[in-house]
Amino acid sequence: MPRLTLREAISEALREEMQRDPNVFIMGEEVGEWGGTYAVTKGFLEEFGERRVRDTPISEMVIAGAATGAAMAGLRPVAEFMTINFAFVAFDAIVNHAAKVSHMFNGEIKAPVVFRAPGGGGKQLGATHSHTPDVIFAHFPGLKVVSPATPYDAKGLMKAAIRDDAPVMFIEPVPLYTSPRVRDDVPDGDYIVPIGVSDIKREGRDVTIVTYGEGLHTALDAANQLAKEGIEAEIIDLRSLQPLDLSKALASFKKTFKCVVVEFGHGTYGIGAEVAAQLQEKGFDYLDAPIKRVAQAQAPAPYAGALEKSALPNAEKVIAAVKEIL
Amino acid sequence: MEKATLLEWYRQMVLIRRFEERCDELYQLEGKIKGFLHLYIGQEAVAVGSIGARESGDHVITAYRDHGHALTVGSDPGRVLAELMGKATGVTGGRGGSMHLVDTERTFWGGYGIVGAHLSLAVGLALAEDYKGTDRVCLVYFGDGSTNIGYYHESLNLAKVWNLPVIFILENNKYGMGTSVERASAETDLLKKGMAYNMPGRRVDGMNVIEVYEATTAAIDAARKGEGPQFLEMQTYRYEGHSIGDRTRYRPQGELDQWRDEKDPIATLQAVLLNDYDVTEDELLAIQNEVMAEVDAAAKFADESPDPALDSLYDHIYPGVIGEVN
Numbered sequence: 001m002p003r004l005t006l007r008e009a010i011s012e013a014l015r016e017e018m019q020r021d022p023n024v025f026i027m028g029e030e031v032g033e034w035g036g037t038y039a040v041t042k043g044f045l046e047e048f049g050e051r052r053v054r055d056t057p058i059s060e061m062v063i064a065g066a067a068t069g070a071a072m073a074g075l076r077p078v079a080e081f082m083t084i085n086f087a088f089v090a091f092d093a094i095v096n097h098a099a100k101v102s103h104m105f106n107g108e109i110k111a112p113v114v115f116r117a118p119g120g121g122g123k124q125l126g127a128t129h130s131h132t133p134d135v136i137f138a139h140f141p142g143l144k145v146v147s148p149a150t151p152y153d154a155k156g157l158m159k160a161a162i163r164d165d166a167p168v169m170f171i172e173p174v175p176l177y178t179s180p181r182v183r184d185d186v187p188d189g190d191y192i193v194p195i196g197v198s199d200i201k202r203e204g205r206d207v208t209i210v211t212y213g214e215g216l217h218t219a220l221d222a223a224n225q226l227a228k229e230g231i232e233a234e235i236i237d238l239r240s241l242q243p244l245d246l247s248k249a250l251a252s253f254k255k256t257f258k259c260v261v262v263e264f265g266h267g268t269y270g271i272g273a274e275v276a277a278q279l280q281e282k283g284f285d286y287l288d289a290p291i292k293r294v295a296q297a298q299a300p301a302p303y304a305g306a307l308e309k310s311a312l313p314n315a316e317k318v319i320a321a322v323k324e325i326l
Numbered sequence: 327m328e329k330a331t332l333l334e335w336y337r338q339m340v341l342i343r344r345f346e347e348r349c350d351e352l353y354q355l356e357g358k359i360k361g362f363l364h365l366y367i368g369q370e371a372v373a374v375g376s377i378g379a380r381e382s383g384d385h386v387i388t389a390y391r392d393h394g395h396a397l398t399v400g401s402d403p404g405r406v407l408a409e410l411m412g413k414a415t416g417v418t419g420g421r422g423g424s425m426h427l428v429d430t431e432r433t434f435w436g437g438y439g440i441v442g443a444h445l446s447l448a449v450g451l452a453l454a455e456d457y458k459g460t461d462r463v464c465l466v467y468f469g470d471g472s473t474n475i476g477y478y479h480e481s482l483n484l485a486k487v488w489n490l491p492v493i494f495i496l497e498n499n500k501y502g503m504g505t506s507v508e509r510a511s512a513e514t515d516l517l518k519k520g521m522a523y524n525m526p527g528r529r530v531d532g533m534n535v536i537e538v539y540e541a542t543t544a545a546i547d548a549a550r551k552g553e554g555p556q557f558l559e560m561q562t563y564r565y566e567g568h569s570i571g572d573r574t575r576y577r578p579q580g581e582l583d584q585w586r587d588e589k590d591p592i593a594t595l596q597a598v599l600l601n602d603y604d605v606t607e608d609e610l611l612a613i614q615n616e617v618m619a620e621v622d623a624a625a626k627f628a629d630e631s632p633d634p635a636l637d638s639l640y641d642h643i644y645p646g647v648i649g650e651v652n
Contacts (some may be wrong), residue, residue: 025457051457057487062446062480069450072435073385075457077450096440097447105428105436106418107642141643165645196651243651 001185007177009151009186011040013158014078016190018048021076024162027054028063028080028116037082038118038177060086064093064115068167071113072101076162084119084171085131098167099142113168114161119147120173120214120264121301122312130301130308132265134213135274137169138241144195145242147171149216151184153239156193164195173214173264182217196243200252204232207322208252210275211262212238215313219262222318233322241271246278253279257288260321262313267295289325294318327536329603335378335535336599337613339370339592342394344614344621345403346566349393349410353570358629359410362439363424366394368565371591372467372497373398375538376558379546380465385433385451387444388467390425391497391564392437395467399432403620404627413631420634441502442468442477445494449481452490452555463491463549465542471502473519474510482523482555491549493542494520494557497532499564504576520557532560533589536598563589 004012018024025048026041032055035042045053056063060081067079081087087094094115101109121130138145144166148154154172161168176182201216202223209219216237223233234256236249253259259279261272272293280287297311346365353359366373373394377386388395396406401417409416410424417427425439435451438444448466455462472478473496485492498516500507507514521527526548530541538560545556563585567574574582599605640650 054488057480057483059480059484061477062449062484065443065446065477065481066450066453066484069435069447069452070454070457071450072447073451073454075454092440092443093446097438097443101436102645103641103643104418104422104426106421107645108418108428108430109435110645112645144644 001187003183004151004186005178006148006151006154006172006182007038007040009155009184010158010172011042012186013155014041015044015047017159017162018052023074024076024078025052025054026078026080027056027067029056029058029082031055031080036080038174060089061093064090065097067113067115068093068098068111071111071167072109076112078114078116078162080116082118083129084117084133085129087115087117094137094167094169095140095143099140102166103142110165111167112165115167115169116172117169118172118174120175121296122175122308124303124305124308126303127300132296134171134241135265135270138244142167143242144168144240145171146195146240147173147213148239149173149176149213149237150182151186153193153199155186156191157195157239159190160192160195168195171213175214176217193239196240196245198245198248199237199239200234200248201237202233202235204234204256206232206256206258207234207326208249208256208259209233209235209262209318210238210249210259211235212241212271214264215262218313218315219318221315222322225315225319226322231322231326238271244274246275249275250279250282253283254286257286258325260292260294260318260325262294262318264296264313266298267293268298270295292321292325294321329605331378332595332599332603333605333613335374336592336595336610337617338374338398339535339595340614340617341403341620342366342370342373342397343592344617345397345407345624346393348621348625349407350566350570352411352625359424360412361423362390363410363570364391364568365564365566366391368585369497369499369532369562370394371535371538372495372532372560372562375535376465376495376542379539379542383433383462384546385435385448385462385464387435387448387451387464388437389441389444389469389472390437390439391469392425392427395437396427396429396434399429399434401427401429401432401434403624407624408628408631411628412633413628414634415627415631419638442472442475444468445472445477445481448492449485449490452485452492453488456488456490461550463493463546465493465495467495467497469502470496470498470500470507470516471505471510473516474502482520482525485555486523486525489552489554492555493545493549494555495542496520496557496559497562498559499562501564501568501576503568504572506576517557517559520559525555525557527557527559529559529561532562533591533594535591535595
């Protein structure tokens with residue numbers, strides 16, 4: 001099996017879906033001639049032509065809205081935001097239109113659109129270009145929100161997203177795109193990773209770490225170091241934030257009685273808040289210690305490298321959180 | 327024009343007027359309609375003349391003042407009124423309400439409540455037809471107020487850049503809610519605001535159904551031939567307030583009377599029928615009586631219809647999914 005980076009895996013999924021289904025097409029800023037700002041769609045224009053690989057003006061509202069309209073009329077658009085930060089400009093089209101039409105029109109209209117959104121910080125891009133706002137999109141019923149942490153999952157989830165009849169926000173952690181350490185065995189050809197199913201990425205008996213996206217690799221680093229001290233962490237990768245599958249996290253928590261949530265977005269009102277709330281509601285009798293959250297500091301992302309780094313989760317912070325409750 | 331066609335348009339315009347008057351009563355006197363209610367009285371010729379120009383399969387999408395468009399495409403008045411009364415038999419089962427009527431069988435993609443947003447959806451509907459290689463077009467309706475929002479500019483721009491078959495139909499009724507065009511738009515000649523995006527435009531007497539029909543027919547023909555988006559400014563007037571409860575204090579005294587007494591679309595067509603087509607007063611009276619009976623029957627149907635089942639709350643949040651997801 002070829003070993004692919006996250007970026008290569010997403011690219012492969014897009015290419016195979018476009019080969020499989022003539023209704024799948026790509027639109028967004030710099031997706032064609034440029035080949036994608038992060039080169040995910042490099043070579044697509046040559047392979048599929050201008051009809052199916054469509055460069056747009058810098059117009060996020062109509063990118064999201066027109067993709068939604070085309071989906072309503074039966075196509076399978078993959079609309080790319082250059083980065084998730086620009087999706088804020090299109091917020092109304094995403095949450096008030098794509099996410100609403102199915103329910104608001106009583107099932108008479110569906111909008112099977114995929115919004116691709118590279119996200120994440122740590123690249124010294126300043127406050128407005130460094131968001132991990134995933135949880136905002138997961139707040140709204142009607143939208144599915146997916147964020148893969150491994151190339152295997154990324155390919156299978158992208159295929160699932162394109163074939164899903166619901167609108168899907170597909171959030172790609174940029175810091176993982178080309179990272180050699182997240183290189184993965186990715187099968188050639190077709191397979192699906194279902195949306196809304198979490199995954200145990202590491203087994204352990206002492207503490208449950210719930211995370212997704214970039215957080216998975218921070219959690220794995222922490223777990224490897226903790227293992228040297230005889231502490232075995234079980235790591236649950238949520239993979240989807242909406243629908244949110246906490247069945248594996250709850251089962252793990254009932255075994256370890258302790259939980260740390262790791263997320264790269266801000267902690268306040270974050271994923272960790274939701275996970276902690278649900279675990280205590282459904283597993284109060286198993287609670288041995290406070291559920292801890294490791295998240296981005298509640299400050300806008302600064303430009304200066306060390307300063308920005310200090311605001312983000314890392315293995316040391318995860319280890320400290322684990323030790324606090326053991 | 328065929329006499330039969332004009333009589334049918336007469337019937338449609340009278341139906342809209344009587345329907346809207348009944349809605350006003352059901353809201354203000356009987357309290358059976360709640361929420362927002364935007365009446366189309368005064369603007370009937372725009373929907374009737376332009377939708378009369380489309381072929382079956384051409385798309386129609388509009389803003390929140392959508393009852394006239396729904397009735398003109400042929401939606402059942404009983405189901406539309408049931409929707410306004412929040413009943414299970416409504417066109418969206420009581421989910422959408424007045425602003426969100428829909429009838430996909432007649433390629434009417436809905437009313438939309440967020441000003442300007444549906445222009446982007448219209449671009450997507452037209453994109454889908456262009457992509458599939460059909461010659462269908464999309465008629466999109468919007469008010470003068472929406473020419474000041476970002477969606478408008480992004481949508482007209484992209485429609486032209488991609489040469490899509492969109493007929494942009496501006497219903498210029500002079501006020502965005504209570505703010506006149508003069509107070510809201512730096513360019514008060516709104517035809518220029520359409521033609522700024524390098525598409526053919528035409529100013530039309532929106533109170534004259536025949537002129538509306540002829541202008542729309544020409545625009546549709548051009549778009550169908552691949553000449554790209556077209557812009558029509560329909561000069562019209564809304565007799566009632568923006569929504570129920572608006573006492574229209576912002577209107578200069580005498581303005582409404584002038585439009586209603588001199589340019590009323592139903593009276594205008596009535597004069598044509600009586601003077602040029604040998605139609606008798608009795609024939610028109612018969613149509614009016616028929617329409618009254620239809621509206622009575624619609625009101626009875628709506629009133630006697632059941633409320634939506636409370637356990638349907640979660641249905642269709644995701645397409646095809648009945649019940650709660652997580």
